[in-house]
């Protein structure tokens with residue numbers, strides 16, 4: 001075990017200052033991912049800046065009707081929050097589909113968004129991995145890659161993002177709020193995670209030392225939304241494929257739609273082509289099939305994960321069909 005310094009921050013500024021003062025620091029949220037990676041030797045921070053007691057643990061409605069979720073809100077509290085359940089059910093369902101009750105009691109909103117991939121080569125320091133150690137190669141490319149990406153991957157990395165919450169946030173048009181030594185900014189949740197390209201070591205657009213302070217869900221007309229996840233066993237397992245969808249209708253046609261796939265790519269995959277095809281269309285089974293097929297035509301399965309494409313298709317058609325009111329002819 002490599003010794004490290006431990007600092008507990010009581011304010012956002014104290015946290016970012018402490019991070020800047022300790023080269024090689026990491027923020028510590030609930031610790032449910034970071035501490036595991038430290039035990040595996042994947043992470044060896046010189047300092048831990050503990051942020052899990054920062055006063056960012058509330059869910060508040062903003063004057064314009066948007067909802068701000070503090071970065072330290074625990075996953076259990078987020079999933080159970082009455083406004084989240086009522087107005088953004090896809091988010092509540094996605095959080096409840098992840099991990100276990102005990103883990104959700106400890107895990108934070110910020111930490112969930114920054115959890116690292118579950119690629120087994122990334123977690124095994126004896127194996128090559130461009131994400132863990134740039135330039136060493138990708139063990140999964142020719143190795144075991146049943147759980148890996150079918151969309152948007154590169155020859156440098158074929159890993160998927162493991163977060164269920166992030167998929168719902170992408171579909172719901174949420175924004176991630178950040179604070180660093182250069183001030184505050186926000187990034188659309190759908191653009192927060194990156195595709196791997198030539199730099200798979202960078203999971204997200206976060207800048208060094210920036211702290212996630214919250215997530216904002218937009219106001220707007222109440223839209224039906226839902227999340228569905230397929231996994232190898234009923235609980236306590238990461239997604240093989242998942243989908244979050246938001247649907248709003250006016251005069252019998254779709255006037256707002258957000259669809260994001262999980263476990264298919266290095267980031268939640270916002271299905272822009274499918275959304276474009278659905279806008280202005282009547283919510284029929286044929287329209288949904290056309291839109292989803294258009295999106296998944298971009299999939300390039302690897303040797304052992306072609307099953308993900310029909311699986312994601314069925315999940316998406318099921319969720320969209322459940323959200324759409326029946327069409328009368």
Ligand SMILES: Cc1cc2nc3c(=O)[nH]c(=O)nc-3n(C[C@H](O)[C@H](O)[C@H](O)COP(=O)(O)OP(=O)(O)OC[C@H]3O[C@@H](n4cnc5c(N)ncnc54)[C@H](O)[C@@H]3O)c2cc1C
Pocket residue numbers: 026027028029030031032033034035036051071097098099100103106107108109110111112113114115116162163164165210211212213236237238239
């Ligand atoms: C057995 C098991 C099963 C799981 N199953 C699922 C699942 O099915 N679906 C799913 O989505 N997740 C699953 N998880 C992952 C779990 O959801 C994450 O471990 C958890 O959400 C991470 O939150 P945390 O607060 O503990 O993060 P931490 O472990 O504290 O931190 C994770 C990362 O985020 C950084 N960080 C933390 N907070 C901030 C912040 N505010 N600003 C900037 N950086 C920050 C840390 O430096 C670290 O790099 C599982 C975990 C385990 C152990």
Ligand code: SF4
Pocket residue numbers: 117119120121122128129130131132137138139140141156157158159200
């Ligand atoms: S898929 Fe990505 S995380 Fe996995 S071994 Fe390859 S480079 Fe590493």
